[in-house]
Amino acid sequence: MDKRNIQLDDNGQLRHFLTIEGLKRQLLVDILDAAESFTSVTEQTVKKVPLLRGKTIVNLFFESSTRTRTTFELAAKRLSADVLNININASATTKGETLLDTQRNLEAMQCDMFVVRHAVSGAAHFIARHAAPHVSVINAGDGSHAHPTQAMLDMFTIRHHKGEFHKLRVAIVGDILHSRVARSQIHALSTLGVEEIRVIGPKTLIPVEAHTLGVHVHHDLRTGLRDIDVIITLRLQHERMSGAFLPSEHEYFQLYGLTEARLELAKPDAIIMHPGPINRGVEIESAVADGPRSVILNQVAHGTAVRMAIMAKAMQRLPNLSARELH
Amino acid sequence: MDIDSLNPEQIIADMAAALRTLLASQEIADPLMVGIYTGGAWVAQRLHRQLGLENPLGTLDISFYRDDFTRVGMNPQVKPSLLPVSIEDRHVILVDDILNTGRTIRAALNELFDYGRPASILLAVLVDRGGRELPIQADVVGARTRLAAGEHIKLHGPLPLRLSRVGVAR
Amino acid sequence: MRVQISGGRVIDPANDIDGRLNLFIADGKVVACGHAPDGFDADINIDATNRIVCPGLVDLRAHLREPGQEHKATIESECRAAAHGGITTLCCPPTTTPAVDTPAVASLIIRRAETAGLARVVPLGAMTRGLDGKHLSEMAALRVAGCTGVSNDFRSIDNPLILSRAMEYAATFDLTVFINAQNPHLANNGTVHAGAVSSRLGLAGIPAAAETVAVAACLALVEQIGVRTHFSLLSTTRAAQMIARAQHDGLPVTADVSAHHLHLTENDVLDFDSQCHVMPPLRTLRDRDGLRQWLARDTIAAICSDHQPHEADAKLAPFGETATGITALETLLPLSLRLVDDGVLTINEMIASLTLRPARILGVEAGDLAPGRRADVCVFDPEHYWVLSRDRLVSRGHNTPFLDWELKGRVTHTLLGGVPVFEYKP
Numbered sequence: 009m010d011k012r013n014i015q016l017d018d019n020g021q022l023r024h025f026l027t028i029e030g031l032k033r034q035l036l037v038d039i040l041d042a043a044e045s046f047t048s049v050t051e052q053t054v055k056k057v058p059l060l061r062g063k064t065i066v067n068l069f070f071e072s073s074t075r076t077r078t079t080f081e082l083a084a085k086r087l088s089a090d091v092l093n094i095n096i097n098a099s100a101t102t103k104g105e106t107l108l109d110t111q112r113n114l115e116a117m118q119c120d121m122f123v124v125r126h127a128v129s130g131a132a133h134f135i136a137r138h139a140a141p142h143v144s145v146i147n148a149g150d151g152s153h154a155h156p157t158q159a160m161l162d163m164f165t166i167r168h169h170k171g172e173f174h175k176l177r178v179a180i181v182g183d184i185l186h187s188r189v190a191r192s193q194i195h196a197l198s199t200l201g202v203e204e205i206r207v208i209g210p211k212t213l214i215p216v217e218a219h220t221l222g223v224h225v226h227h228d229l230r231t232g233l234r235d236i237d238v239i240i241t242l243r244l245q246h247e248r249m250s251g252a253f254l255p256s257e258h259e260y261f262q263l264y265g266l267t268e269a270r271l272e273l274a275k276p277d278a279i280i281m282h283p284g285p286i287n288r289g290v291e292i293e294s295a296v297a298d299g300p301r302s303v304i305l306n307q308v309a310h311g312t313a314v315r316m317a318i319m320a321k322a323m324q325r326l327p328n329l330s331a332r333e334l335h
Numbered sequence: 336m337d338i339d340s341l342n343p344e345q346i347i348a349d350m351a352a353a354l355r356t357l358l359a360s361q362e363i364a365d366p367l368m369v370g371i372y373t374g375g376a377w378v379a380q381r382l383h384r385q386l387g388l389e390n391p392l393g394t395l396d397i398s399f400y401r402d403d404f405t406r407v408g409m410n411p412q413v414k415p416s417l418l419p420v421s422i423e424d425r426h427v428i429l430v431d432d433i434l435n436t437g438r439t440i441r442a443a444l445n446e447l448f449d450y451g452r453p454a455s456i457l458l459a460v461l462v463d464r465g466g467r468e469l470p471i472q473a474d475v476v477g478a479r480t481r482l483a484a485g486e487h488i489k490l491h492g493p494l495p496l497r498l499s500r501v502g503v504a505r
Numbered sequence: 506m507r508v509q510i511s512g513g514r515v516i517d518p519a520n521d522i523d524g525r526l527n528l529f530i531a532d533g534k535v536v537a538c539g540h541a542p543d544g545f546d547a548d549i550n551i552d553a554t555n556r557i558v559c560p561g562l563v564d565l566r567a568h569l570r571e572p573g574q575e576h577k578a579t580i581e582s583e584c585r586a587a588a589h590g591g592i593t594t595l596c597c598p599p600t601t602t603p604a605v606d607t608p609a610v611a612s613l614i615i616r617r618a619e620t621a622g623l624a625r626v627v628p629l630g631a632m633t634r635g636l637d638g639k640h641l642s643e644m645a646a647l648r649v650a651g652c653t654g655v656s657n658d659f660r661s662i663d664n665p666l667i668l669s670r671a672m673e674y675a676a677t678f679d680l681t682v683f684i685n686a687q688n689p690h691l692a693n694n695g696t697v698h699a700g701a702v703s704s705r706l707g708l709a710g711i712p713a714a715a716e717t718v719a720v721a722a723c724l725a726l727v728e729q730i731g732v733r734t735h736f737s738l739l740s741t742t743r744a745a746q747m748i749a750r751a752q753h754d755g756l757p758v759t760a761d762v763s764a765h766h767l768h769l770t771e772n773d774v775l776d777f778d779s780q781c782h783v784m785p786p787l788r789t790l791r792d793r794d795g796l797r798q799w800l801a802r803d804t805i806a807a808i809c810s811d812h813q814p815h816e817a818d819a820k821l822a823p824f825g826e827t828a829t830g831i832t833a834l835e836t837l838l839p840l841s842l843r844l845v846d847d848g849v850l851t852i853n854e855m856i857a858s859l860t861l862r863p864a865r866i867l868g869v870e871a872g873d874l875a876p877g878r879r880a881d882v883c884v885f886d887p888e889h890y891w892v893l894s895r896d897r898l899v900s901r902g903h904n905t906p907f908l909d910w911e912l913k914g915r916v917t918h919t920l921l922g923g924v925p926v927f928e929y930k931p
Contacts, residue, residue, distance in 0.1 A: 014776070029705070041413070045396065048415035053423075054449035057399035059409075108821055129707040130777035130824040138821075151825070152707030191707055215704035216712070324409055 014136055022321050024136040024145040027154040028195035035321075036163065036199055042317035043164055043310070049086055050312070059320050060089035063120040067093045068110070068135075069148070070126040075284070076148055076158075080123045083315035092119070107131070108138060115140045121323060122146070129153035129188075144322040152186050158283055159192035161314040163200060165307045166238055169279050173200040179232055179274075180223075181208045181264055182242035182291055183253075185215050189283045190242055198222045208232035209264060212253045229264050233273040240281045241266050241291045257290050266292040271301070279303045338480060338488060343461060343496035346477035347378060350459055351385040353475045354428065357457065358386075363426045366457075369393040371443050372414055374432030374490040378461050382430060390425075393418040400442035416446065423451035432490040434460040437471035462498065464488050506548050507531045508923060509541070513553025513884060517560060518857035519873035528558055530880040533923035537876055549925065551918055553884050559856045560872045561593025561881030561919060563863040565761050566737055567812035567834060569595070569626065570901075572613065573602025578814040578901035580614065583834065584623035586900035588927035590834040591883035591916035592810075594864065594871045595624050598683075599631040600658050606631035606642040608650035615651050623926050625881075627869055629683055632657040632671045639667060641674055648678045653868040654735065656683035659784060661719065663689070669726045676732035681868060683735050684723050686744065687785060691715035696825045698740075698786040702771040708825060711786050713741045720744045724751050727758060735866050736760040738811060740785035742795025749804040759866050761807040762796050764840040765831055765906070767849075769793070773906060779820045779827040780906040783811070797849045800858065807863040808844075808855075810837040814902020832902035835893075839912035842887060846913065852887070880923035889915035 013030050017023040022035060049057055065084040067077050072095060084091045096110065111122070121144045124132045129151030136145040149155040163173075170176055178197055184190045184207045197205050205223045207214060218225050226232030233239065244260065254260050266280065280292070280302045288294050297304060358366060367390045370379025376394045383392045398404075398413040429443060440458060447453060459475040464482050482488065482500070491497045508530040515526040515538060522538060529537040529545055536542050564587070570578040587595055597614065599605035605614065605628045618626035630647035632655045634640040644655055655675050662668040675682050692715040697703045699710025720736065724747060727734045739745055739762050748760050765783065770790050773781045781787060799805045813830025820827050841859055844850045850858065864872030871881055892911050895903050919927040 042409060045398070045413040045415045048417075049399070052449045053451045056449070058445065059399050059404050107823070126823065128823040128825050133777045134823045150707075150823075152709075154707070188707055191705070216699050216710060217701045217704055220701040221704060320404075320409055324404060 014133065021324070024139075025156055025318050025322055026132045026136055026145065026147045028156045028159055028192050028199060029154075031199065033199050033201065036160070036196065039160055039314070039317045039321060040164055040167055042320065043160075043314040046086075046313040046316040047310070049316070056086045056088050058088045060084070060087040060323055063089045063323060064118065065089045065091050065121040065123060065319070066114050066119045067091065067123045067148075068114070068125070069093070069095045070107075070124075070131070071149070073125060073149070076125065079311040080146075080148060080315055083312045083319055086312065087316055087319060089121075089319075107135070111135055111138065115143060120144065121319065123148050125149045127151055146318065146322060149188055152188050152191070154192045155188040156192045156196075157315050157318055158189050159196040160318065161307060161311050162193055162240065162281060162283070163196050164310045164314050165281060165303055166279075168306065168310070169303055170237060173197070173202050176202045176237045177204040177206070177235055178202055178238040178240065179206040179208055179236045180240045180242065181229065181232070181266065183213045183244055184209055184218065184242070185213045186245065187242050190240075191221075193240060194221050194223055206232050206236070210254065229270060230273055233270060236274040237278055238281065239266065239274060239278055240283075243283065243285065244287055244291050261290055265290065266296050268293070268295050268299070271296060277301075281307060284308070338498050338500045341462075341478055341498050343378075343490065343498055344381070346461060347381045348385065350461070350475055350477045351382055354382065354386060354459060357474060363455075365389065366426045366428050367393060367420060367422060368428045368430060369395055369418065369447070371429070371431045371439060372396040374461075374492065375430045377490070377492040377496060378432055379430035380493075382428075382459065391419040393420075395443050395446055397439060397442040397446055400446045402438060402442065418450050421451055422447060422453045424454050427453045427456045428459055429456055430459050432461045433488050434463045434473055434476070435466050437467050437469035440471050441469055461490065462488055506923060507546065508549045508551065508880070508920065508925070509545070509547035510551045510553050510558055510882065510884060510918075513556045513558035515558045515874070516853055516856050517874040518853055519560070519861045520875050522874070523853055528874065528882065530882070530920070530923045533880055535874050535876050535878050535880050538874060551884065553918075555888070556884050556886050556917060557852070558882060558884050560860040560874050561883045561921065562591050562838065562859045563594040563596075563867065563869075563871050564592045564812070564834070564837060565596045565807055565809040565863045565867060566763070567595045567597055567810055568600065568814070568830070569597045569614070570814060571601065571617065572610065577816050577819070580617040580626065581621040581623070582901045583812070583814060584618055584621045584626070586834045586898070587624040588919045588921070589899045589916065590836075591838050591885055591919050592834055593624055593881035593883070593919065593921050594627065594867070594869060596627045596629060596867055598658050599629050599636065599656055604631045604636045605629065605647070605652070606634050606636070608643075608646045611647055611650035611652050622921070622924075624921060625871075627867060628652055630655040630680070632675070632682070633662065633667070636660040638662040638664070641671055644674055644680055645678050648680055652680070654681035654683050656685070656737070659685045659687055661685075661687060661689050665722060665726070668723075669730060672726055672730045672732040672734070676730060681733045681735055681866070683737050684719075685737050686716050686719035686723060686739075687711070688715045688719045691718060696782060696786070697774050698771045698788045700771055700789055702774055706775070706777065708774075713743060713788065713792070716741050716785060717743045717747065720747050724748075724756065724758070727751070727756050731757065733757045734759075738763055738766070738785055738809070739796060739805060740766055740788050740792065742792050742799070745796060745799035745804055749799060749802070752804060759807075760805045761809045761863065761866070762800060762805050763811040764808050764833065764837050765811070767793065767797055767800070767808065767844060768840055769906065774824070777824040778906060779822070779824050780831065780904055780908075782820075782824060782827050782829050783831060784829040797844065800844075801849055801854070806858065807866060808837070808841050808858050809863070810834050812900070813904075814900050815904045817903065820904050830904070832898065832900045832905050834900055835898060836905065836907050836912065838883075838885060838916060839914040840907070842914035843912075880920055882918070882920040883916060884918035885914055885916045887914050889913070891915055
């Protein structure tokens with residue numbers, strides 16, 4: 009069986025964007041640089057560039073998420089692509105054949121890219137493995153596995169505020185176990201070479217053998233936040249609070265909620281991030297979420313440019329790298 | 336013509352004079368100069384200074400507008416385009432270093448129009464090397480030369496500016 | 506019919522035979538090993554020069570899919586695959602539809618296999634009705650129908666009181682209890698080993714404790730009841746250690762492991778390869794090596810195929826939504842031979858773990874080439890290299906992670922009751 013990186017084409021160029029794991033540092037930096045340029049597009053009167061004119065991009069969402077879908081849709085439209093939004097109720101298609109059938113049908117309509125969100129880990133890999141040769145697949149979140157575009161946008165925000173990565177200490181607080189965002193952030197941060205990544209939470213919410221992901225595990229927020237430059241708090245899903253993973257929201261906030269007082273432990277210029285949507289008073293108090301060190305709204309604003317960069321990268325086909333001169 | 340012997344600074348001085356005449360004849364008082372990144376921007380910087388234009392200089396990176404994107408890919412060093420003042424109803428002088436197929440200019444025109452509707456656009460180029468593939472010509476040309484297919488001219492800079500002939504990488 | 510197998514190295518662990526000997530078969534039985542009986546005149550002569558001649562293999566766990574899932578495979582199709590793999594006795598779990606909880610279903614399976622005439626099939630009876638984990642099945646009737654053991658497969662019996670009664674009832678009729686040890690609450694619908702890989706891929710994990718907790722609970726009951734118990738498909742070193750201790754304490758317990766658990770680890774799942782989606786899950790390298798060690802020390806007595814043929818669609822979905830299992834009859838022998846090359850087992854031990862020992866666990870007459878015994882024989886070329894490819898597979902299922910692997914060891918002849926049922930033609 010072919011075990012080479014499914015995300016790259018025969019020339020080693022990005023074709024699918026499924027997970028940060030296994031991608032080279034330079035590629036991530038290129039994406040961040042390109043995203044920087046795409047931010048200027050939003051300043052134009054006509055807020056689009058013709059890069060992907062005539063291409064058709066399908067937002068294939070098996071799990072509803074208006075927010076993520078909207079940023080992908082906006083990104084695709086700003087690249088002048090045509091966008092199809094297809095929302096499929098997951099309960100109606102739990103069978104793999106249906107997933108494959110859906111994909112084949114759309115490919116028959118000459119679609120060029122699938123942006124896939126699915127509740128099952130590995131779904132984007134599955135679709136990529138069965139994609140027609142001209143089709144690219146972007147993972148917009150699969151189960152608890154990966155959400156690489158969200159992680160890239162978080163990296164963009166971190167670089168925007170902190171500059172270089174290599175001296176940073178980053179803490180991710182909360183439900184790491186079920187978080188695809190956290191997994192992708194961990195891979196992105198380690199690929200970009202930060203000094204230290206910590207994950208903070210009770211044992212019930214930390215993946216087994218988490219150290220193999222290259223992180224330091226802390227169960228006490230107070231020691232975990234010491235000397236930290238970037239704090240990422242994760243959303244706590246309501247179903248985790250029902251007693252199986254945590255006794256109560258109240259106790260969680262007591263132990264792991266991000267408050268003004270606890271921020272004192274981090275570096276004075278530490279920034280606070282959250283992939284949203286926020287549970288105020290559960291993982292973070294409003295004073296922090298809306299406070300001067302919170303960059304939560306910037307994160308949202310950068311989402312479109314970062315996704316434009318990733319889509320453009322995955323859609324370029326480079327037969328010959330040296331042919332770049334044009335006058 | 337021996338390309339290496341061309342003196343870009345001298346050519347730019349001549350271009351500035353020609354532009355001044357052209358602007359006067361067209362009664363354009365307050366033009367907005369925009370250089371195409373990177374070589375065009377160097378030339379525009381000098382023209383901007385020599386003409387004493389009041390509006391700040393703009394730069395365009397046309398990477399996102401190229402018609403060969405899916406074949407050639409995205410330039411990894413893409414820079415954001417910078418248009419400090421609105422181009423709506425303004426007279427624009429577009430500046431590039433080398434005019435060849437005309438595709439860069441077409442891309443630049445498209446990008447400019449995505450920022451607004453200018454009153455007019457003049458094109459000034461340092462060297463017209465021929466080989467046009469689109470119905471585009473410059474209003475002010477510093478120097479003209481003919482190159483064989485597969486040959487290219489490159490402007491090196493920003494200090495000092497120097498022109499050279501390069502074989503194309505295939 | 507009289508068959509003479511000449512010039513091969515006969516390895517028959519049941520009788521401590523290992524040497525270049527001729528094997529003589531008449532009327533379905535072995536008549537001699539060594540010198541030809543007086544006046545023996547073979548109808549068929551098999552040249553086994555440079556080959557190994559051993560008892561037909563006994564596979565303790567192969568899903569045949571019939572009755573109920575004939576779209577995946579049939580008894581005939583899989584018995585043919587077994588013959589290609591040198592396997593002459595197959596034990597199938599009771600997870601058919603309907604389950605093997607009545608003598609009728611057990612008889613049907615045995616009869617179908619006899620009609621096909623390619624391998625012998627011994628079904629396990631269901632321990633509980635419809636495998637519901639609540640009501641005991643009619644085990645005495647199942648015994649009469651030909652079942653030698655009972656099992657509830659992975660549908661675990663949640664209530665230990667019911668499990669202990671099922672064990673007591675099975676012991677009453679001298680049935681062996683087959684246990685697939687996995688606590689369902691700890692397994693919690695997981696799909697891979699809970700470890701570095703599950704954490705990386707965000708797949709729900711099954712902790713090693715799901716197995717050890719179930720083994721511990723079972724051993725406590727075995728100690729009290731004394732029923733002969735076989736642990737099927739061990740996946741962790743810890744569980745094997747617990748069984749070793751129980752054996753040391755004199756408990757009547759045995760265990761087997763699948764060939765793929767002796768070769769693959771959780772790392773083979775990276776990339777979401779659904780062909781490596783198996784139950785119990787592939788575990789760590791440490792577990793794989795531990796299982797090999799406990800196999801070498803006889804604590805794990807047998808290697809089985811855990812053959813599970815599937816239609817292509819069953820594996821065409823995101824990892825967690827795919828069916829579990831590997832089509833494995835045709836790789837059982839070459840994967841076991843690899844353990845000899847890896848220095849884990851001697852060739853004699855390897856053959857014992859595929860013949861004599863599983864036959865004893867199953868309580869059937871097999872795995873023995875003594876004169877008078879049924880002539881189930883496997884002849885193979887231990888040095889034959891070949892590549893497993895889809896079109897080479899005889900099983901209806903093509904779901905295997907070993908596709909494109911270069912394997913060593915090829916069955917050349919299989920005899921079932923003295924009748925050739927397979928001959929390799931290059």
